[in-house]
Amino acid sequence: MSKKSVVLFVLLALVFVSGTAGAEKVTLRYMFWDQNQQEAYAASIDEFMKQNPDIEVVMELAEWGDYWTKLTTGMAARNLPDVFWGHAAYFSAFVARGALLDLKPLIERDNIDTSIYYQSLLDFWSYEGAQYGLAKDWDTIAFFYNKDLFDEAGVPYPTDDWSWNPQDGGEFVRILQQLTFDDQGRNALHPDFDEKRIVQYGLGDLAGSNMQAGWLNFVWMNGGTGVLDKPYGSKLVMNEPECIEVLQFWSDLVNKYHVAPPPEATVAGGSPWDLFTAEKFAVVPQGSWMLTAGRSIEGFSWDVVGMPWGPKGRYSAFNGLAHNIYAHTPHKEEAWRLLKWLEGYESQKIVAQYGCVFPAIESLVDVFLDAYAGRDPENVAVYTEMAENTGIWPMHVNWNEIFDIIQRELDMMLQGFVDAQTAVANIEMQVSHLLQ
């Protein structure tokens, strides 16, 4: 390089450096997985950027299927979004490995009033005395049902007091049997019903992987503890008789009553949601987060009904998401400002107006329900009733691995290859070394 060009280069470099230093804008990366919530959060973040001109937030959508892989590889590469959505099922693995920022000192410093949130939601994000999130939203489980299929079958719509039991299935199974048809139009109660030629099922989505919206709720409703004795517990409690009974009932729905397809039919090719919207299922358990997706249903009318009452009452998973901050972010303060905004009253109000997820702040639930005035589903408020009873949600530092085993063995049971007793014994055998 000639002397002249060196001087020129240095000058240019100086201009460049001072130029960027003048703006001093911090860019935060924000990662989330649900496209249904994109519009609502974009609106909230726009408002945040207006109030915080020194921060630029880049939203990155990663579909649920890739989301956790992207986060973990991002951690390995020390290249992670600063703020991202957390889920109770994956939180334990991350927090135990020191990937998340403890918010407790910041909450105390800024005097954040945490009493506006549901306490059980806050509890999800505490671990060994630290607090890793506030609360973004909550969700419960209820059943979506296709009104047209009920009408065609001449079955009255399910009422909020419908019930089930593990012995003969009760009213729940009777209703589903009348909604399951073979290719000759005979329902599952017909003496000549051919279970090998079913074209429409009463119930969908019984896969072993569907713990949150599926079998775990029924275990609780039968008086079972759940999967682990307590959050971060080291004892598997699926061998309780109440649990095995329910798992067998769950298998009976497929293999004895033939009112639901085996998991393979809804995992391999076509999600339960696709099959519900294609009118192959009359009823599917769905989390309240699916309400937004339900808006795009065309061609039939639908509604929601609470889960049927079990022998020990009615229980639902009560989960929620929160925003987490990456422990090694270079922009801790800015990330905390964003998190504070997102979990705060103003932002949750903006998001609630879009009606995609129930706000974690109790006083805003009505804003969310107003978003559904005059449109399907009529009975949307049932999701708030489902929040009344919940059981112990399993959390464990090796949860990903434990759950992989549980879902595989339960699928084998639901496919009819083993009974519930054997499935649970197989699970126990394989998870024991992971629980210590």
Add this chain to the structure above:
Amino acid sequence: MARKMSPKRKREAVAGYLFITPNLLGFLIFQLVPIVVAILLAFTEWDLINDPIWVGFANYRNLLKEPVFHLSVKKTLYFVVINVPVQSMLALLIAILLNRSIRFQNLIRTLFIVPWVSMAVAVGLTWTWIYNSQFGLLNEILTRVGLDKIPWLAHPDWALISVIVVNIWQFLGFHIIVFLAGLQMIPREVEEAAIVDGATPLTRFFKVTLPLISPVLFYDLIVNVIGTFQAFDLPYAMTGGGPGNATRVYNLYLYQKGFQFLRMGEASAMAVMLFIIIGITTAFFFRVVGRRVNYDLT
């Protein structure tokens, strides 16, 4: 001391190195460095989040004790043993047919190539729809003609073979191209001489065609074995390894270990072991089959 090169030769040498530089850099950065890193990581416990901890051979010891690991090895061997011969023989047969001038030759060739150039995940998902035991196309046809439904991907006894069938179909086009290239290298005179000598088509195939394309056959065999050992996309997209562990092939389990269970050290150890398994298998083929290969084309 090395011999001095003339300026012209030197320039040529520099040009030559420049030509291979992009490829060499790519190999160093994207292959060699990760390989070395993986070999080292195999001796560590690494959860992707914290720094790796040196554990010596513990990962290897743990894996060898693990039933699911042994199962994944078995599933993979089964995959290789079924896939490789069926796929290669089918491809050879089709290549021979396509080597003659037949009607719609180009259309037929294209039809065999399309699945190979399609994305494996898209292919896999499409086939899960076709295979779906309750609502799938195949079972729909079976019931229409009065047969019972088959649990293609639903039954542990069926699932792996169902996946293998898709794998055979998907990569058939690649092997057909390899064989077509080989067939077209055979000098016409040799074939004609055989015809003049009165050799039957069958004799011509075994005595002329087969020996003359044996280098291509050998190449295809090696490539197929190596590729099949690394099968991942289709089982991942079609079954996720299920039902139970029925289709959890080696590379799928490796992926799960590393990215799902955050045990990157064990995943690296698995990669190293797969490298050794493939190395031994390839060496075996070179010793046993490689000698019979005829490289003399005239």
